[in-house]
Amino acid sequence: MAGLKEVAAASGVSIRTVMRALSGQGYIDSQTRERVVTQAQRLGYRPNLAARSLKTARSFDISVVAWSMDELHIAKIAGLEQTLRHAGYAVNVLLESAANTGGDWLENVLLHRPAGVALFSSSQFHNEQALRLLDSKLPYIVFDAPTGPLDSVRIDRQQGVYEAVLYLAATGRRAIAYLGTQADRSRLDGYLRALGQLSRRPIYIEQAEGDQYAAGIAASQRFSELPKAKRPDAVLAYADEVGLGFMAGLHERGIRIPSDVAVIGFDDRRAAALSWPRLTTVAQPSRELGIAAAEILLRKIKGEAEPSTGWSRTMPTKLVLRESA
Amino acid sequence: MAGLKEVAAASGVSIRTVMRALSGQGYIDSQTRERVVTQAQRLGYRPNLAARSLKTARSFDISVVAWSMDELHIAKIAGLEQTLRHAGYAVNVLLESAANTGGDWLENVLLHRPAGVALFSSSQFHNEQALRLLDSKLPYIVFDAPTGPLDSVRIDRQQGVYEAVLYLAATGRRAIAYLGTQADRSRLDGYLRALGQLSRRPIYIEQAEGDQYAAGIAASQRFSELPKAKRPDAVLAYADEVGLGFMAGLHERGIRIPSDVAVIGFDDRRAAALSWPRLTTVAQPSRELGIAAAEILLRKIKGEAEPSTGWSRTMPTKLVLRESA
């Protein structure tokens, strides 16, 4: 309710002086400052952010754009929000699911003139869509963008899988299979790299399309049809959901985990810690990813240089050991 | 980049006329309008929201405040966001976890002068905290507030549990136990109401404090120590996590689900659909809750009456049938 004007009147000084007292910039008598600050407090002065944005032609909003909200996004957003808020920015969420206005997402973002944008990559935003960020000249960061010209924070999937496979080998597993699709190279490459190092031949269990849990169950069926001697004794699943489905199918068929087969998932969804046995999995440092994204965004906003190196950042995963492996 | 001024210059009319052309309010020659609209399009006119907010003294932001992001919040936020965006509002997220600035959450909200606030109730925001919303005079809605003076959208937990128990009885279960704490009355009341109707005596399995999954496992231990004849053949768990822990413990002890014991959870977390067997559970209509909250907020903002009835809304749950019961 109270603006600079009211505070000025109450303290018997001009608006300009109130500004100086509150912003701490420029010369000001310390007694005057104290008097003004007291009055501001008493009157409950709150700067009008709209007026400030109008005048300074810059905003303190960051738009976070995602196709849909996913459990995996949340921790990232939390880290992002925390960091940005510390820096005085507010986080604005735009969910671009099909159900929404149908307007163009970027147009929607630009309308709000945010100081920056964070985009969650997904099949809907891949490249053609996301590349438009470059034209917009807005400071931006993309979560988990595919390799390309976009600045992005990513996790090292390849390395994550690599380490998981080595862990399985270290715990005495002889035949380690990869349950996934050929589409995602990074995970597959990690698997192949590890097997190469172990001088073993890869074993593929193809993941069916569609629902991942169902695909896991389907895979367990094919698995159980193998003669016992030829069954892998460890499976690295493309994602937690696949791994959980696979485990469910194994339970159904009386195959024991981890004694008969060890299973490792990927993502560390909450469900991985609530299954039986609890699923060992490769976790992303989600909160840290969010923080890293925020920091990049803030540096971009400040206009710090380093254009040559780009702003991408890849972070390591962490193997979360539970009972399934 | 282009403002009303530029569009006005390009179309050879005054700013005021451009406004009329674009807002569609007041008299305007249709040819002029067309010309102006064309120019606006060509120049990529985007209204300056800050200027608008400043001038009209109202904003089109809604602050969503939560202590932390939770899987269960997301779907609600999605529904909320969708509805609010349709109405021209943007959703602003404030996470008030301990890690944050330490500033007062309400102060933070007020600083942004949102058109309204949606608060996710939690132990941190219970009553003393949330009641301050009333003083703020801001349009607000609380998700899942405890019974009290606050306008809120809630689910009918009592009825949800009631129906779940009746379902268990209908499928031939004779001894239906309640695994939970005495603290939460609504669920317990639903259980008691159902048992009363069935003329059966309640069976309690006390849920330990702390981690819910662990509490479920602990409960399964006590359960398995009962002589077989005295074991309940159905368990209604306070929450999915408890139920999942309970199931895990039963697996460990060779007790079969659902043949020996049926288990029903509460919440329909994602993990409930990824367990083995998949957990039957009481689901909240999350998206609809979000939409309902948004609608209430919008009506409050519009200043529609009905102060006598309040704005609370309770919505029914839905029993999601899976294999665990």
Added chain:
DNA sequence: GCATATTATGCCAACGTTGGCACATTTGCT
């Protein structure tokens, strides 16, 4: 005591939009 920094304060315009008001033009009616 005077000139010159230094410190302290105030005035004013501007950001882009909006709404009140006034003016100009056209239409409809007697």
Added chain:
DNA sequence: AGCAAATGTGCCAACGTTGGCATAATATGC
């Protein structure tokens, strides 16, 4: 033709903050 109503357009002030500039008061150096 005359007058009122309806239609079309423009001017101007204001929202609260900010930054440039000017002025006033005090301190510093000779």
